[in-house]
Amino acid sequence: MTSMQQLYLLIPLAPLAGAIIAGLFCRVIPRRVAHSVTILGVAVALVASFVVFQDVQAGNTFNGALYTWATSGALTMEIGFQIDKLTVMMMLVVTFVSLMVHIYTIGYMAEDPGYNRFFSYISLFTFSMLMLVMSNNFVQLFFGWEAVGLVSYLLIGFWFKRPTAIYANLKAFLVNRVGDFGFLLGIGLIAAYAGTLNYAEVFARREELATMVVAGTDWPLLTAACICLFIGAMGKSAQVPLHVWLPDSMEGPTPISALIHAATMVTAGIFMVTRMSPLFELSETALSFVLVIGATTALFMGFLGIIQNDIKRVVAYSTLSQLGYMTVALGVSAYSAAVFHLMTHAFFKALLFLGAGSVIMGMHHDQDMRNMGGLWKYMPITWFTSLLGSLALIGAPFLSGFYSKDSIIEAVHLSTIPGAGYAYFCVVAGVFVTAFYSFRMYFRVFHGPENFGKAHDDHHAHDDHGDEHHGLAPGEKPHESPWVVWVPLVLLAIPSVLIGYWTIQPMLFGEWFSGVVEVLPAHDVLGELAHEFHGAAAMAMHGFTAAPFWLALGGVVLAYVMYILMPSLPARVAPLFRPITYVLENKYFFDRFNEVVFAGGARMLGRGLWVVGDRGLIDGVLVNGTASAVGAFARVARGVQTGYIYRYAFAMVIGVCLLLLWRLGFK
Secondary structure, eight states, rough: OOOOHHHHHHHHHHHHHHHHHHHHHTTTSHHHHHHHHHHHHHHHHHHOOOOOHHHHHHHOEEEEEEEEEETTTTTEEEEEESHHHHHHHHHHHHHHHHHHHHHHHHHHHTTTTTHHHHHHHHHHHHHHHHHHHHBHHHHHHHHHHHHHHHHHHHHTSTTTSSSHHHHHHHHHHHHHHHHHHHHHHHHHHHHHSOOBBBBHHHHHHHHHHHHOOTSSSSHHHHHHHHHHHHHHHHHHHHOTTTTTTHHGGGGOHHHHHHIIISSSSHHHHHHHHHTTHHHHTHHHHHHHHHHHHHHHHHHHHHHHTTTBBBHHHHHHHHHHHHHHHOOOOOOOTTTHHHHHHHHHHHHHHHHHHHHHHHHHHHHHHOBBGGGGOOOTTTOOOHHHHHHHHHHHTTOOOTTTHHHHHHHHHHHHHHHHHOOOOOOHHHHHHHHHHHHHHHHHHHHHHHHHOOOSSOOOSSSOOOSSSSSSOSSSSSOOOOOOOOOOHHHHHHHHHHHHHHHHHHHHHHSSSSTTTTSSOOGGGGGGGGHHHHOOOOHHHHHHHHHHTTTHHHHHHHHHHHHIIIIOOOTTHHHHHHGGHHHHHHHHGGGGHHHHHIIIIHHHHHHHHHHHIIIIIIIIIIIIIIHHHHHHHHHHHHHOOOOHHOOHHHHHHHHHHHHHHHHHHHHHHHH
């Protein structure tokens, strides 16, 4: 094993070592030791990732097995790494955001009794995500895929004494199992027909696989396999209708919202489809399916952010919408734009989540925006960094979100994939919706009248720290968070502003993903966009004249009018939109449908199996029926065995007579 291969191993194993130390010895080691070893492990992974990044920049890539786990006939299951420019980009994003979250957690979880356990979980999560993105085969991909799901279950239900947290992590676990079932079917189809689980070997056979159909059907093999793989992505990346777990996952502590729901777990599906681009390119049906699902998520999940009052849930629905944008980019074969938005979104969405956590700390764990207002005077660092994050989210020119989001919109506009027209409407309309709910949150939290320090008996939101008093006492004022909280905000704000400007040219219009992402000439919308690209500065200046900018500006202005200039306006117009609000408040009835059809159906099936199968068949026939039959036979036998000699003599005489008659009948 070369020194560089040892470095590859160090990247996932360093966070794992920290997780093991903090987890196994969480009851005996001091808090300082727990956060030190986990932060050190992630920091080592970040530094090593940067070294590998420089090595890849120099033209050195790696694709090979490190360990053979099992062999079944011609099928080999291995642990191996594929290190290329897509991998190193994901490694840097995951380790940097994870490091910021680890540092932030020192302040946010300072009073929590599960402090050491939490650090163990988030470090273990980092290890799982790194194993996923570094994999070169489907076995390791599935291991990382399921590991991040398991750790997210532990993190969402971290406060396991609270029923809402238990419900949320169970919901996340079950919904992801639905997606993972499709994901496993997709892997199974590929293994069965390609005879290998190695990415490179599967891709080498893609032309042959494109001519095959699923046995016993007329379904094209690659279409079926790609749709099944994408169903797995729908679960992990929270696409309609498998999105229902993500808003409820806000029951977990705020740091995991930034780690899981901004930069890592929910982006696993986007990464996976990008990695599988050689397969998806050969199925326009699969691409169209991806496109329509992503467009629906991008627009309709954004609408739900408009009616939320919990600050974390607004950001959660924003995540759903932005994941829809990434999925739309995948559907139009703009894979580079999808992972570019993945990268920019990771920074500004982690910033917004951690900013929301800072506000929650300042408000003494009150999350209801109706109890906030005017916080900019008391929390200037949180205010300014949140403003930058919000501007990046809505796609303000020159900020990172502008470059990635506008590239996706333009790519959809040029696409000829079926469903592109619908998708273009959704992503353009989504710009206005995103700007409105983002600055609705910003204005209600940081500007306007101060609504804290009052007796609010009607609406206190408290996702965090279940049994504590929530909200500021009368006369009490908010305060800026400690340095371990605001330093990560500042460090995340820097790439939220600059990373798009720095990287758009190489990532979208350069050679960054050459040889990693494969696009058919007929689908190469980014190639067409490249002819119109004249530099990051020129693109931003042109952005001021484009429709998305004016739509975003319209959303900001409307939010300003409704929540700053005329704060009574929302209440006055609410009755006019009551039917729409009713649908939004019930989240399009997805949860109700799942409860009635799936949960209700499962209950009915379970009750039927219990009544008919358990009580009727097993207890009634097999157990009690056997006992009844033995009892009936015993009653008959008891009637014969009376103990009276004359009855026995009579039976013997009758028997002899019957025997004689039988013998005479034969003669």
